[in-house]
Every structure is written in structure tokens, then in C-alpha cells.
Amino acid sequence: MSTATSTPTGTGSEPGRRQAAHKNGQGSTRRRVQQRWLPWAFLAPTIAGMGIFTLLPIVASIALAFFRWDIISAPTFVGFDNFAEVVQDPTVRVSFLNTIVFVVVAVALQLGLALGLAIMVQEKLPAWLRVFFRSAFFFPLILSAASVSIFMRYLFNEQFGVVNWMLSIVGIPAVPWLTTPGGSAAVVILVYVWQNFGFSFLLFIGGLASIPVETYEAASIDGATGWRKHWFVTLPLLSPTTLVASVMAIINALQVFDQPYVLTRGGPGDSTRTAVMVIFESAFQRLEFGQASAIGVILTLIIMAITAAQFRLSKRFVFYQ
């Protein structure tokens, strides 16, 4: 191992480096070579791993979308056939439509709930209560979506579930949650929002904390009170956080899988089947890997387009201090 690293300035000018090398009785070339490959030794595990398990699969996924392959027989090139078939497949179409409806409703609920609760927690409140509420709203995030869906399935049981029992107290007749298309969709949305609003909540808490108190004082002097204060001060100043929170919420919601898979398996019918569920089913249940890849490519393009659109819109609506 080389010990010729004692250059006075660390990075080292050429004379200094040579001097140091001389002191240790070693050639400067060796050190220079070491300097050159050293960063790559540090990077090797990550770069190799990402190359093999992310970049290569991306390329392979795009390529695979143009082939028909059931993993057993040799793949055959089919051009855009997979895309054409996928776009016309009623199940795929319904699933994408479900996903869009899910994203719109779930993200709106998630952000609305998170923002409202964050404003309430950030206003004057005893410190211990604030800590309690923050912990409580964050708590579902540490649970597995699969476990959550398991116990929620019991809570939403039509005859014996706690949810319908609570509704019966206020006089609402039993809702057939998991046996009707509308009920199932509602359960998937509610369970998803229940588990994930805490993440947006945390982001909003962070954003609210960064709004200077003086702004509110100025607004108060100008006569703004209550909800007007939040409408004219909080919302504009919070818009960078809202942008980040909505981008992340939408990207996550577009990939929903665990909840509908465990709660409803996509049913009844196709009513709660999502985009990722059809990727899973066409690849690992029907062994149509080409079609699965085509659906994956379409989903990725949608995610990229939405992300780009949001950042473009943000230039018009987001207010940076």
C-alpha cells in the first residue's frame, strides 16, 4: 500500500507532490495512477449495481416491448404490435382509467387533508400536543401496505366491520364496501390515503415552518384574519412545498399496487385494477413479457409527462420568496 500521500496541500501542486514522493522514496507516477483510479474504486459497487439493476433493465424493458416473449420459446420481433394490442385491450384501458381516477381523487384527498391538518398543528398549540399529533399522523407510514390492507379488509367487512357499525350509529345503512365496484374503489382510495397523507403532512409542516412570522404580522396589520390570512399568505408562500408534495404524491399514486392487490385483487370485475397490476398480471401470470414491458413503457412516459407538466405549470403559479 502506498504511503506517498503526504502532500502539503492535499490536492497538491506538481512540485509539491513530487517533493513528497521523493521523501517517501516512491515514484510520482504511481501516486498519480492511484489518484486516478481511487474514485472509481469507491464508486464501483454503486455504479456497477445501478448499471446492472437499473440502467440495463431500462434499456432491456424498452427493447422487450418490441418483442413477443413467453420466456420459454425464443423471442420474436413484432414491431409496435405489443403497443397496438395493449392500447386496444379493454382490461388495460380500464386499468389505466381506474389509475387516473384513483390518482386524482386520492391525491386531492391526501393533499387537502395533509394541508388542513398541518396548518392546524402549526398554529398555537401546546408543544406536547403538537409532538403527539405529528407522531400520530406519521405513524401509518411505518407500516407495510400489505399489513394495513389485511386489517382494513376486516374493518370494511359489510356485515361485521367496524366501519359499517359506525355508519349505523349515525343511521346510514350498511355499505357493501368490498362487493361493489364503487365501494371497492372507495375502500382502496381511503386505505391508501389513510396510510400516505402523513408524508404530505410532514412536507407541509416543513414548508409552514419556513414561512417567516413577520409575514403574518404584516398581514394582520393589514387586517387579514382567519381563513383570509391562509388564503392570501399561507397558500402563496407554501406553493413551492405544494408543488413538491403534489409531484411526489402523484408519482407514488400512479404506481399503486399493494393496496388493491391485497384488498380486492383488482375486483369486482376490473373495477379496482390498476396500471401496475396489469403489468404484474401480464408478465407473471400470463407470461406475456413483451406486453408487460409495453405497458411499463407507457406508464413511465405518463409519469415523465406529468412531472414535466407540473414543473412547467409551476413557473406560472409557484411563488418563490
Added chain:
Amino acid sequence: MTTIQERVTTTAPVVTRKKRDWSVAVRVIVLLIASVFVLGPVLWTLSTSLRPPSESFQLPPAFLPLNPDLTSYEQVFKQLNIVALVVNSALVTGLIAVGQMLTAALAGYAFAHLKFRGRGALFSIVLATMMVPAQVTIVPVFMLIRGVGLSDTLLALIIPAIPTAFGTFLMRQYFMGLPGELAEAAAIDGASPWRTFRSVYAPLAMPGLAIVGILAFNFHWNEFFRPLIMTISEQNFTLPLGLVSLQGNLGTGSISVVLAGVVLSMIPALVVFMFGQRALQDGLTAGTGK
């Protein structure tokens, strides 16, 4: 005209002219109701798992486990090879966490403190990979794993999860917060670049590494999608997968047994929640420009 009535944050001393206690009370009540909706289902799960199976569907529901009955927990050990599930989950999660901490520390350090050609471009590529959904790369990864003969093994879950773009990003941020002068000082003392990393920077970066480890633990302990695809035989199932299959086997039968399994699977997450909540929150919101 009433002016300043409410303070917005606790820190700044704002003079409140007229205390509107009722507005605080209303807020606390609303927040308490929200907390009941958030924590209620978990309490019900805990309570039901601690009651005899025959009382699982008792209404009105009991949220407090007053007379704990452990038959459901005994049943979990009988009906489900829960020890194997826990061992699998612990192995997978632990090795991924350690692997991520090691590789992210090395790569993060290189991006922060070592100079090399194409550093900026390479880091951009690493960041860009975060935007690709895992569901899109899963088919080729599955084929790769199958090709090298690792399908239906725990390694199929572990190895692909170790390279971490987010962890690398976090560690780069952390190392950038440590001064470069440390490396210069270490070099004067005759330390090799590796020793400089190992003995000077790595120990200082432990809090950052802890965040990477906790995030990895939380994510992979709860993971469902990849295990569902990568494992076939029950002996290789992880906890979430085993619990979902138990619920499927029992239909709507012994709910309390399924719930006992769910509660057992929550314990490690609960420990992380109690001791690493801050680190977890910081990690989850890192890089969002908070």
C-alpha cells in the same frame, strides 16, 4: 377592529391582544378526531389479536385489550411458519440495509470529496435513476436473476436492492457538509486516501448512515411487490407475503390469528418508530427542498 388574534408559530413572541381559547379548543378537537381515525384501526388490530377468536367480530368494537388472551398468538406459530418468515425478513432487510450503507457511503464520499472526470454528469445519471419506477425494471431484473440461477432465493431480493440512488444522494449531501480541510490535515499526517475516508470521514458521517439504514429497513421490511414476484416457495417468503397468504388461506375464518401475525410483523417497525422517528422523517423528506 380586532387585529392580531392568533400566533402562527411557537417561536416568535407575538402579542395576543384577545385570547381566543375556543379556536384552540376547536382545533384540538378536530385534530383529536383525526388521530382517532388514524390510530383507531391499529388499536383495533392490537385489541382483536389479544382476544379469543370467537370475539373477533364483536360489535361495538373493543379498542382496549382488557383481558389479554394469547391463543391467537399460539395459533400463528402453529398455522404459519412465522419463525422462518421473521428470519427471512430480517436477513433480507438487514443485508440490504448494511449493503446500502456501505455502498452509499463509498459513492457519496467519492461524489463529495474526490475529484474525477465526469463527476457532475455521473451524479446526474444517479439522480435520474430515482425517477424510474421499480415496476418498470422488474421484468428484466426478474429475467436477469433467473438467468444467473438465483430465482426463488433470498439473494434475488437482496442483491438488486443494494445499489441505492437515494442513499448515495443522502450521503453525498452529508459528506459535503463536512469540511474538505479534514482530508488535507489527514494527508499531512500521512494518511492514505482510504484511511482518510475510513478513519476521518466515515465516523463523522454515522448520523447520515443511520438515516440510510433506517430508511432501507423501513422500506424493505414492509416490501410486498418484489417478494411477490421473486419468491415462489413458501420457505422463501418474507413476512408481508406470508401474512397475505395466511389471510387468503383462512378466508374470513380466524381473523384474530391473522391480526396476531400482523401485530408481530409491526414490532420492528414500532421499535424504529420509537427510537428513529426523527431520522426517518428527516430521511423521507430529504431532497424535497424542505
